[in-house]
Amino acid sequence: MTAVEILIYACLAIGVVFNTLGVIGLLRFPDLYTRMHATTKATTFGSIFTSLAVIVFGLSMFFSQNDSQYLTLAIHAFLAAACLAFTNAVSAHAIARAAHRSGIKPMLAVVDRLEEAKL
Amino acid sequence: MIDAWILTVLCLTVLMALSTVRLVLGPTAPDRAIALDTVNTLTIAAMILLGVVFKEVIFVDVAIVYGLLSFVSTLYIAKYIGGEL
Amino acid sequence: MIAFLVTAGAAFLMYLILTAGSGTIGFWSLSELVMGVLLAILTGLIARNFLCRSKSFRLLDPRRLLLLLVYVPGPFFVELTKANLDVAYRVITMKIRPGIVRVHSGLKTDLGIFMLANSITLTPGTLSVGIDEETNDLFIHNINIGEGDEKREVIESTELFGLVNLPAWIRRIAE
Known part of the structure; x- marks a missing residue:
């Protein structure tokens, strides 16, 4: 097993672990906002790492076999990961704002300044 | 080498099935929306990996388009929930 | 005008990234480059008011x-x-x-x-x-x-x- 293969396996393992933590958080946390903490952060991070494994694989195959198909694979995987990170943050903010506007209160909250501000 | 990729895709599929539990249970509509968002994210990650398994770049292209379309649909669901539509 | 140039440039850059590895001029083939320029101009004409909403171009x-x-x-x-x-x-x-x-x-x-x-x-x-x-x-x-x-x-x-x-x-x- 070469160093590149170990790197790829490590990235895949980190990705699966964090995706699993995100889904467990989605099932375990008590209310909407805390669930969103788990899903947005953990699944974004996990998916970035599984994509990173694909990028490393594509680049290593490109440099060893000089086939431009693998370069295309790496670049497109990078673009997909970038789209994912950016869109997840924006859609999380959109859903949180919409949920608060529709009147869902955070459970167990010690303070709610947005409710006091009444926007 | 290929086996690790397929194993990862299988793990992601199991996770998708688990998030469907929240999609069915979810007490409120935003809960269902974030469960759907999680399923979408995991689908994109699995599609990128399938591009390596089947040695086809087109899977990754489809993943990019799928991600952007699911982003637009999530924004519209959020607008509907917030009562701004 | 500057909004059109920025939008068309961004679209052309994105097209170049997506089609890298298709030919021999650098990484691109001639048909992809011509098509990319045409599509970038079209995109710039349609979307120039969506990408540059405020009139400040600080990120340039x-x-x-x-x-x-x-x-x-x-x-x-x-x-x-x-x-x-x-x-x-x-x-x-x-x-x-x-x-x-x-x-x-x-x-x-x-x-x-x-x-x-x-x-x-x-x-x-x-x-x-x-x-x-x-x-x-x-x-x-x-x-x-x-x-x-x-x-x-x-x-x-x-x-x-x-x-x-x-x-x-x-x-x-x-x-």
């Missing part, structure tokens, strides 16, 4: 773009890693003390607020819920509020980040 400064390219894999990724270790700890132990606090951002432009809100969503224990558009304050759902912080009216944005001063980076990029 190459030094700011360079800082942005350093910011995303550098300080931002450090905070993202820390955020995920934090979330992993909270998922396993369920030690949470949630609440929504008001955070003073100190930024003036829309782009700066946008970047700060997105950075906050992906950094430790915080999720942006709302924006006060008059004072540019953010409302943050914090999963673990420190003892005594719930009594304070406003929290400074620099207190949210532990290792790196992200608001200062964003101010250098966007303002």
